[in-house]
Amino acid sequence: MYRFLLLLFLLFPLALFGQVQSGTLTGTIKSNDGPVAAANVTLSEIQKGTPSDEQGRFTMNNIKTGTYTLAVSAIGYKKHTQQITIKASETVTVDIQLQSKTEQLEEVVVTGTMRETFVKQSPVKVAVVTPKRLQQGKTSSNIMDLIGNVSGLSTQLNCGVCGTNAIRINGVEGPNTAVLIDGMPIMGALASVYGLNGISPSIIDQVEVIKGPQSTLYGTQALGGVVNIITKNPRTTPAFSADVYAKSTKETNINLAASPKSERFKGFVSGNLLRMQNYFDNNGDSFNDVAKRSRISLFGKGSLEGKTGEQRLNFAAKYYDENRTGGVRSFNHGLRGSNKIYGESIYTKRAELLTDYRPAGLNQQLRISGALTYHNQDSFYGTEHYDAEQGIIYGQATWDQSLSDNITLLTGLTARYQTYDDNTPATSGGTDKRFIPGIFGQGEFTLEDLTLLGGLRIDHHEKHGFVTAPRLSAKYSAGDNTTIRLSGGTGFRVVNVFTEDHAALTGSREVVFAENLDPEQSRSITGSINHILPFSGNPLTLSLDGFYTHFSNKIIPDYDQDPNLIVYENLDGYSVTQGFSIEAEQNFTVLPINYNMSFTLMDVFTEENGQRQALTYAPDYTGSWGLTYQQRALDLQIGYTGNLVGPKRMPDNYVQNFGRDQWSPTYTTHDLKVTKEFTNVNSENGLGIEAYISAENIFDYTQGSPLVDASTPFGPEFDTIYTWGPVIGRTFSLGARLNIR
Secondary structure: OHHHHHHHHHHHHHHHHHHOOEEEEEEEEEEOOEEOOOOEEEEHHHOEEEEOOOOOEEEEEEEEOEEEEEEEEOOOEOOEEEEEEEOOOOEEEEEEEOOEOOOOOOOEEOOOOOOOEEHHHOOOOOEEEOHHHHOOOOOOOOHHHOHHHOOOEEEEEOOOOOOOEEEEEOOEOHHHEEEEEOOEOOOOOOHHHHHHHHOOHHHEEEEEEEEOOOHHHHOOOOOOEEEEEEEOOHHHOOOEEEEEEEEOOOOEEEEEEEOOEOOOEEEEEEEEEEEEOOOOOOOOOOEOOOOEEEEEEEEEEEEEEOOOOOEEEEEEEEEEEEEEEEEEOOOOHHHOOOOOOOEEEEEEEEEEEEEEEOOOOOOOOEEEEEEEEEEEEEEEEOOEEEEEEEEEEEEEEEEEEEOOOOEEEEEEEEEEEEEEEEOOHHHOOOOEEEEEEEEEEEEEEEEOOEEEEEEEEEEEEOOOEEEEEEEEEEEEEOOOOEEEEEEEEEEEEOOOHHHHOHHHOOOOOEEEEOOOOOOEEEEEEEEEEEEEEOOOOOOEEEEEEEEEEEEEOOEOOEOOOOOOEEEEOEOOEEEEEEEEEEEEEEEOOOOOEEEEEEEEEEEEEEEEOOEEEEOEOOEOEEEEEEEEEEEHHHOEEEEEEEEEEOOEEOOHHHHHHHOOOOEOOOEEEEEEEEEEEEEOOOOOOOEEEEEEEEEEOOOOOOOOOOOEOOOOOOOOOOEOOOOOOOOOOOEEEEEEEEEEO
């Protein structure tokens, strides 16, 4: 007993000494508009960080004594740095005032290099879009309705009856764009048809977009580019939020979210319910102009922090269930497969589970990620029954190593196992099973104003052997206001026609495979120049981008060989996407106005047997613009957005047999949204209430019927994809939003 007391007496001062060698940092981050939420607060020397909450407050505990560089960055604000000194058992409090900026250079991004970095420092150009920007002039719970506001991105309607659509980057077809969820390539080919419609802006923190092949990091599907959807950080979400709206189309939507938090655990759960069961036929083709839909989407995310506040374990789950129908007025789900009353009925169910783990004691250098997804589509397109299932198991481990102050190395191992089964001839021999292991590495070298990034990926496909995907990027900072980037890389993709191309299922054409389809391959080069013009405290950011992608073995559906067939074969030639884009963005500090605009000119064509032809459905040019005005005296925000779409070449069969135009006309659409704030969530009572009203497609522009031979939907000429413009006219929305701190 005496020995125990003596030992305790001797150890107590040591324990006390160990406890007092650390301190606490706390503070508040504000701007001229009030508290700044979701700001990144880091101590550079020890890579310790935390975000600010909805009130702009932050706290970091258990910081070892010493002097550090405190760095604070947030979207839309200039980066702030200052020196702080932590003393034993003391709390350091700082109040930080951030300055607004236009140039989007200080946001933290991960997509370009698979490690956190600032936009300006990334050797690969990454465009960052916030949910606020996506919803600047529109109201929707579907990201596919909003993504067209991003420069170079557009959505192509692939069916005028059931309303499926796809994302195009610089005119490249939708399946060539890899859509990631928190950096995980889990949106398989089947999910590209309807699965993207279940992603609501309410669960998004930001969207990161890279144009051009990114197969080195994200695998063989990223031929045209990457859209990485970063979900909300549970540490920065309000305790409770609700968003409800209704549209003049009789679409109603409700979104509820809650964020339970404890000392080391932060959570976020969200539920979205949409219903649209209205029939209207304004174009007079006897079909509903927009598919009826009932949809529920559930999302949950949790974050477990380490003892010192560092990231340790993140996990997320998502469930999506949608029923949609399109067709004539008398069609309903009970008539699925009818050969007398035409309609299309699609039941979609999708589940996702994601996890990300960073073991303790390794300074977050090792990152282990995994995902499990299940997708089921049970559908009838007239009498054509398509029932398919796809499952994906994905695992990835990366090691991030700094070899010196100028050299960093990232290495990784991946394994992807996917199964696919349907009721078409594609799987007549049984379930299609693919196991794709891979290894990749990239090195980054920085010497003063020059940064070089090189990488290589090697995947193994059972049918195609080893596939390599190299890339090389360079960034040069020609002064504080000018950045020049140049990148080159390759891509590789195995195509599944029935899951990716909706035209193979809808309408009455027969699908013909002229040969065994080889994988598509691409080579690409992109360049960009970013420059900031100060304009006396009202900086204007200008960007000029050029792009060129060469596709070989391109698989393009041929609608022109025979009006009753869709012929699939590898192009005996090549396909090219090339062009340039220019963007401008400015935020006036005196006037509460900011604006953005972009224009993309593109040449998308195929060349076969010496004949060059524009690719169908690819526009010659696109443009987008937006403006936001803050009327602070009335707590009003007015948002306006517009889109420009140039001519598209339409399939020859529609011209020759039905007298449709070979080229679609140039058109614009315009949207307006007004938001009124009644109380601010950062006020003393912690309650935020907003109401909003929007008018979309203000000038009521539509293309007319997207259907061909709509009067005989069971006939051999019926088709649903003469689609080039809006099919829904002017729409009004009214909604309200509640946030509780």
